[in-house]
Amino acid sequence: MSPELLSALAIFVLAILVGFEVISKVPATLHTPLMSGANSIHGIVLVGAMLIAAEADNPVSYALAFVAVVFGAMNVVGGYVVTDRMLQMFRRKPAAPTKPEGE
Amino acid sequence: MSPEWIYTFVFLAWLAGAAAFVLGLHQMNSPATARAGNRLSAGGMTLAVLVTIPYLMTRPGGLSTTAIAIIVVGFAIGGGLGLWMARSVQMTAMPQLVSLFNAVGGGAAALVAIDDYLRIVGTDELIVSTAIFVVLGAVIGCVTFSGSLIASGKLQGVIPGKPIMIPGGRIVTLALAIVVVAGLVALVAGAAGVVAIDAGSSIAILAAVVLAGLLFGVTMVLPIGGADMPVVISLLNSFTGTAAAMAGFVLANPVLIIAGALVGASGGILTKLMADAMNRSILNIIAGGFGGGEGSVADTGGPGGSVRSITADDAAIQLAYASSVIVVPGYGLAVAQAQHGVRELAELLESRGVDVKYAIHPVAGRMPGHMNVLLAEANVPYPQLKEMDEINPEFTRCDVALVIGANDVTNPAARRAGTPVSGMPILDVDQAKSIIVIKRSMGRGYAGIDNELYVNPKTAMFFADAKAGLAELITAVKAV
Numbered sequence: 001m002s003p004e005l006l007s008a009l010a011i012f013v014l015a016i017l018v019g020f021e022v023i024s025k026v027p028a029t030l031h032t033p034l035m036s037g038a039n040s041i042h043g044i045v046l047v048g049a050m051l052i053a054a055e056a057d058n059p060v061s062y063a064l065a066f067v068a069v070v071f072g073a074m075n076v077v078g079g080y081v082v083t084d085r086m087l088q089m090f091r092r093k094p095a096a097p098t099k100p101e102g103e
Numbered sequence: 104m105s106p107e108w109i110y111t112f113v114f115l116a117w118l119a120g121a122a123a124f125v126l127g128l129h130q131m132n133s134p135a136t137a138r139a140g141n142r143l144s145a146g147g148m149t150l151a152v153l154v155t156i157p158y159l160m161t162r163p164g165g166l167s168t169t170a171i172a173i174i175v176v177g178f179a180i181g182g183g184l185g186l187w188m189a190r191s192v193q194m195t196a197m198p199q200l201v202s203l204f205n206a207v208g209g210g211a212a213a214l215v216a217i218d219d220y221l222r223i224v225g226t227d228e229l230i231v232s233t234a235i236f237v238v239l240g241a242v243i244g245c246v247t248f249s250g251s252l253i254a255s256g257k258l259q260g261v262i263p264g265k266p267i268m269i270p271g272g273r274i275v276t277l278a279l280a281i282v283v284v285a286g287l288v289a290l291v292a293g294a295a296g297v298v299a300i301d302a303g304s305s306i307a308i309l310a311a312v313v314l315a316g317l318l319f320g321v322t323m324v325l326p327i328g329g330a331d332m333p334v335v336i337s338l339l340n341s342f343t344g345t346a347a348a349m350a351g352f353v354l355a356n357p358v359l360i361i362a363g364a365l366v367g368a369s370g371g372i373l374t375k376l377m378a379d380a381m382n383r384s385i386l387n388i389i390a391g392g393f394g395g396g397e398g399s400v401a402d403t404g405g406p407g408g409s410v411r412s413i414t415a416d417d418a419a420i421q422l423a424y425a426s427s428v429i430v431v432p433g434y435g436l437a438v439a440q441a442q443h444g445v446r447e448l449a450e451l452l453e454s455r456g457v458d459v460k461y462a463i464h465p466v467a468g469r470m471p472g473h474m475n476v477l478l479a480e481a482n483v484p485y486p487q488l489k490e491m492d493e494i495n496p497e498f499t500r501c502d503v504a505l506v507i508g509a510n511d512v513t514n515p516a517a518r519r520a521g522t523p524v525s526g527m528p529i530l531d532v533d534q535a536k537s538i539i540v541i542k543r544s545m546g547r548g549y550a551g552i553d554n555e556l557y558v559n560p561k562t563a564m565f566f567a568d569a570k571a572g573l574a575e576l577i578t579a580v581k582a583v
Contacts, residue, residue, distance in 0.1 A: 005232055005352075008351075008355065008357070011357060011360055011361060012348060012352075012360050012361075015121075015360065015361040015365050016364045016365075017368070018125055018365060019365040019366070019367065019369045019371075019372070020369075020371075020372055022128045023372040030132070030133075030134065030137055030475075031465075031470065031472040032197075032470040032473045032475075032476055033137060033472065033476070035336070035340055035370070035373055035470065036197075037127070037131055037140075037141050038128065038340060038366045039201055039204055039343075040141075040145070040148070040204075041148070041362050041366050042208050042340075042362065042366040044124075044148065044347060044358055044363070045208060045211045045215060045350055045363075046152055046178075046211070047117075047151055047155050047356065047359060048211070048212070048215040048356060049214070049215055050152070050155050050156075050159065050174050051159070051215075051354050051356065052214075052215050052219060052222075053173045053174050054162070054166055054167075054170045055219075055222055061221060061222065062173060064214050064217060065177075065218060066177050067177075067214055068177075068210075069181060070177045070180050070181035070184075070207075071207035071210045071211035072181065072208070072211040073177060073178045073185065074181040074184050075181075075204050075208035075211065076148055077181070077183075077185035078184070078185025078200070078204045079185070079208075080144070080145040080148070081185070082188075082189035082192065082200060082204070084141055084142070086197070087137045087141055088138065089194075089476060089479035
């Protein structure tokens with residue numbers, strides 16, 4: 001395997017471990033917003049869609065890249081906005097406690 | 104500036120974006136910082152997407168007008184649709200929207216892998232590792248695309264929520280798995296030069312694999328009941344992350360790999376937490392069938408007994424003269440969209456000096472934490488929402504526990520061994536001095552067993568739809 005692939009694999013494994021650590025500390029209360037927030041993050045595939053759009057040089061690739069960009073953008077924009085809407089509701093009450101829940 | 108330098112800056116910006124995702128998720132630990140965390144994550148995403156543009160423009164070959172049009176128009180359409188749906192959706196319909204966004208994310212990852220394969224097939228660029236990542240990205244992406252669409256359709260009611268058994272389901276699933284594995288082996292062997300497969304045949308094999316992945320998503324989710332959809336959506340969310348990471352390997356792009364792996368891991372943990380809270384294994388859910396009404400209903404061995412039913416007026420008197428009430432909202436409340444009714448009743452009781460709290464089971468609603476969101480939307484003060492461990496000791500001191508549309512999470516049978524719900528953490532509703540259950544019928548929860556709580560002598564059943572029942576209660580309490 002090439003050095004690039006090996007370092008990519010290392011990054012992959014470390015990112016998985018980071019994901020386990022970050023997530024395991026979130027209280028159940030925030031699991032739905034969290035799922036939605038994580039859902040927005042995999043919208044990063046939009047960057048991948050842009051990369052293939054730049055490489056495209058035939059009608060089939062144009063079509064695939066176009067659909068990929070539409071899908072990716074929908075995932076990113078919709079995901080973040082709906083997560084923000086959910087989280088906004090947790091903060092409307094001035095009496096909301098600042099202490100961390102469920103730790 | 105030379106392209107190498109630009110790539111360095113772009114790479115660093117991608118890295119900064121990835122760091123923002125990690126820090127943003129970390130801030131979602133606590134309600135106080137969660138919103139800031141999500142915005143940090145969104146900022147990282149904006150940065151990562153924006154810096155991709157100068158990178159594409161300065162690469163050898165540059166960015167063609169067609170490519171610019173694809174990116175700009177595609178973003179406007181996709182982003183506009185996403186924005187509109189996210190803004191206009193009812194909060195009760197939010198789980199299916201998340202599932203829909205998950206579906207398109209998976210679809211995008213699959214398309215990226217497929218398109219890259221079409222570009223490099225038959226060239227020197229196609230190496231063994233790329234072939235592996237292409238097949239994995241395409242298959243996982245396709246499974247989450249079709250699977251999430253089905254899950255979304257089930258929650259929306261477009262597709263029946265009850266488990267749909269496919270004739271010969273296991274054989275179909277096995278056949279699809281064989282197609283995927285055989286296709287993977289063939290494409291890898293082709294890329295390695297072990298066997299000679301021309302470009303046309305390779306594409307045909309990939310098409311078969313993609314089709315099998317799409318069908319697999321359908322056959323995987325159809326047999327699963329609506330109550331289990333949260334776990335399925337979470338699992339598919341994790342899959343999409345993994346698919347994005349695979350697409351990252353195909354394109355040798357670090358930010359896709361990091362973000363995808365992060366979501367893959369987070370979705371996995373979240374799925375396990377949800378399944379644990381329901382005392383079910385993920386495999387068990389995916390295998391389906393549990394509580395599917397195939398006549399294998401377990402005898403809970405609990406005390407038999409008659410059910411006492413109560414009218415709205417009697418229930419209102421009990422509530423109005425209680426000094427403390429704990430509301431236990433569940434799936435039925437979410438389905439009936441009765442969260443505003445609950446808040447109104449609670450405020451009415453509070454105005455009479457009754458202490459009102461809400462006991463939130465970790466899996467109440469349609470997703471973990473969904474109930475908190477629904478009640479927060481109905482302006483229920485956040486401090487009144489108590490998590491299970493916090494509220495359970497308080498049931499012994501409470502006069503009335505008002506159970507609205509919650510079933511299995513209140514079943515005392517969970518404390519004994521040998522029942523389908525054994526070991527599931529439950530709310531200790533039976534410890535309350537008296538219990539009122541608002542429920543449409545004596546129907547069973549998804550565990551498919553009777554709830555012993557309902558035959559408890561302290562329990563009174565108020566048979567009504569959650570929303571209509573609450574409206575009756577509110578009127579009755581006002582009249583007290």
